[in-house]
Amino acid sequence: MTTYVLALDQGTTSSRALLFNRRAQVVALEQMEFRQYYPQPGRVEHDAEEIWNTQLAVARACLRKAGVSASEVAAVGVTNQRETTVIWDRRTGVPIAPAVVWQDRRTSDVCEALMSAGEAPLVTGKTGLRIDPYFSATKIAWLLDNVPGARARAERGELAFGTIDTWLMWKLTGGALHATDVSNASRTLLCDLRTGQWDDELLQLFNVPETLLPEIVPSSDVLGYTDPELFGAPIPIAGVAGDQQAATFGQACFEPGCAKNTYGTGGFLLMNVGETPRESLHRLIATAGWRLDEDPTQYALEGSVFIAGAVVQWLRDGLQFFKSAEEIESLARSVPDSDGVYLVPAFVGLGAPHWDSDARGLIVGLTRGTTRAHIARAALDGIAFQCAEVLDAMQRDAHTPLKELRVDGGASRNNLLMQFQADISGVPVIRPAITETTALGAAFLAGLATGVWTDCSEIASMWRVDRVFEPAMSQDQRDTLMNQWTRAVGRARKWNQ
Numbered sequence: 001m002t003t004y005v006l007a008l009d010q011g012t013t014s015s016r017a018l019l020f021n022r023r024a025q026v027v028a029l030e031q032m033e034f035r036q037y038y039p040q041p042g043r044v045e046h047d048a049e050e051i052w053n054t055q056l057a058v059a060r061a062c063l064r065k066a067g068v069s070a071s072e073v074a075a076v077g078v079t080n081q082r083e084t085t086v087i088w089d090r091r092t093g094v095p096i097a098p099a100v101v102w103q104d105r106r107t108s109d110v111c112e113a114l115m116s117a118g119e120a121p122l123v124t125g126k127t128g129l130r131i132d133p134y135f136s137a138t139k140i141a142w143l144l145d146n147v148p149g150a151r152a153r154a155e156r157g158e159l160a161f162g163t164i165d166t167w168l169m170w171k172l173t174g175g176a177l178h179a180t181d182v183s184n185a186s187r188t189l190l191c192d193l194r195t196g197q198w199d200d201e202l203l204q205l206f207n208v209p210e211t212l213l214p215e216i217v218p219s220s221d222v223l224g225y226t227d228p229e230l231f232g233a234p235i236p237i238a239g240v241a242g243d244q245q246a247a248t249f250g251q252a253c254f255e256p257g258c259a260k261n262t263y264g265t266g267g268f269l270l271m272n273v274g275e276t277p278r279e280s281l282h283r284l285i286a287t288a289g290w291r292l293d294e295d296p297t298q299y300a301l302e303g304s305v306f307i308a309g310a311v312v313q314w315l316r317d318g319l320q321f322f323k324s325a326e327e328i329e330s331l332a333r334s335v336p337d338s339d340g341v342y343l344v345p346a347f348v349g350l351g352a353p354h355w356d357s358d359a360r361g362l363i364v365g366l367t368r369g370t371t372r373a374h375i376a377r378a379a380l381d382g383i384a385f386q387c388a389e390v391l392d393a394m395q396r397d398a399h400t401p402l403k404e405l406r407v408d409g410g411a412s413r414n415n416l417l418m419q420f421q422a423d424i425s426g427v428p429v430i431r432p433a434i435t436e437t438t439a440l441g442a443a444f445l446a447g448l449a450t451g452v453w454t455d456c457s458e459i460a461s462m463w464r465v466d467r468v469f470e471p472a473m474s475q476d477q478r479d480t481l482m483n484q485w486t487r488a489v490g491r492a493r494k495w496n497q
């Protein structure tokens with residue numbers, strides 16, 4: 001009997017399910033977009049029930065499409081948009097409020113106050129992160145303080161907190177499992193990066209009761225079983241990791257120095273740094289990568305860019321420039337360059353390396369001759385410029401130039417963008433045959449724990465190149481363009497103050 005692994009990839013804009021065979025080939029893929037809520041400027045919410053319903057629907061559809069029954073599935077791997085915060089009632093399983101999404105800036109003021117109070121060294125020292133609304137801790141406290149009665153219910157142990165991995169595993173097991181893995185826990189601001197445990201001092205600082213918290217578990221291990229009602233038979237849940245860490249795993253970045261960049265809603269560059277966390281000296285963050293069962297945790301340095309593919313979505317849905325995201329490539333190619341137009345997509349502030357919650361988006365350099373094509377081209381360039389800034393910081397932290405950058409995610413299918421990324425950062429960009437590396441990483445984690453694959457070297461041997469984009473731009477031109485980009489970013493900064 002053939003054995004399959006089912007990956008559930010719960011992203012910011014869509015829920016996906018992918019079924020892989022033993023050769024790590026995609027047998028079936030199902031995807032559903034779900035609603036984004038923008039109730040006020042700077043706020044982004046999801047309906048956690050809709051997340052679960054779409055995730056379950058695509059998982060079932062995926063098995064149906066492949067004609068595979070639950071008993072043929074060796075394991076389920078879960079991977080998720082990180083930091084997004086859900087709080088629910090432990091008894092009914094009903095969320096107390098909409099999920100506060102990672103992009104949401106509602107806790108900027110709280111973060112500013114903690115920074116002014118001089119808490120940054122303590123927090124960064126323990127967590128490897130920065131005090132920023134991006135991470136979960138201030139979102140949890142906001143929900144407890146703004147949903148009537150929530151804090152008292154939390155103190156009484158009636159409520160549960162989870163990032164999306166935790167929420168999905170709770171639902172998949174019919175409420176039997178309240179757990180999160182080290183990679184997701186390391187994004188909350190509540191977890192000590194070195195011990196991989198919740199930290200009392202941080203819980204106190206962010207005013208989060210311990211009763212809310214899930215157990216921290218390895219990323220690859222049999223953690224529980226799906227409710228038999230869901231798929232017709234129980235399936236072991238054996239892999240779980242935040243989507244960017246899962247993508248790093250799926251890209252087989254097992255050696256220190258190996259890096260990947262994922263172009264999804266945001267852009268996330270992670271570099272494996274081995275078994276000891278490395279503090280960034282250039283405004284990146286330190287994060288847990290994964291932990292395989294009893295093995296030591298692997299760590300990474302990360303540069304998080306908040307808006308990447310989302311700017312393409314904005315041109316598509318907001319400005320109605322085109323009907324599908326792919327069309328941006330031909331529109332942008334219809335002009336030789338952006339003709340001096342720069343688009344800084346700071347729609348929700350700027351992440352690494354600027355960390356400016358008050359930055360807002362801008363388009364600058366417009367002239368009477370500017371066309372939609374120039375703006376489309378500037379949007380793609382803007383994605384690459386942001387990633388180049390992060391790549392530069394990463395190389396400084398690593399004290400060595402990167403040999404190559406492995407890429408994946410929806411927007412990595414855009415050849416124009418990938419070539420410009422190689423040109424502007426001076427590093428070869430390598431796109432693998434499977435760009436669904438997030439789901440693949442979750443499948444690998446789950447398959448390793450259940451004997452589908454033996455070890456990381458077997459996984460590394462299955463990684464295949466689709467296309468290499470070699471840098472083809474002079475250093476002079478690179479410097480000129482980066483300088484102009486830096487000027488444009490300067491104008492977008494602190495706009496909301």
Ligand SMILES: Nc1ncnc2c1ncn2[C@@H]1O[C@H](COP(=O)(O)OP(=O)(O)O)[C@@H](O)[C@H]1O
Pocket residue numbers: 011012013014263264265266308309310311312313325326327328329409410411412413414
């Ligand atoms: N050919 C393309 N060129 C540029 N952007 C694209 C292209 N195809 C998809 N995208 C963008 O990629 C994103 C979707 O990628 P995906 O990896 O599915 O994201 P997520 O996991 O964040 O939901 C969307 O923001 C979309 O606009």
Ligand SMILES: O=P(O)(O)OC[C@H](O)CO
Pocket residue numbers: 010011012013080081082083102242243244264265266304
């Ligand atoms: O859903 P994605 O792919 O945009 O990833 C979101 C990140 O996990 C946020 O930290």
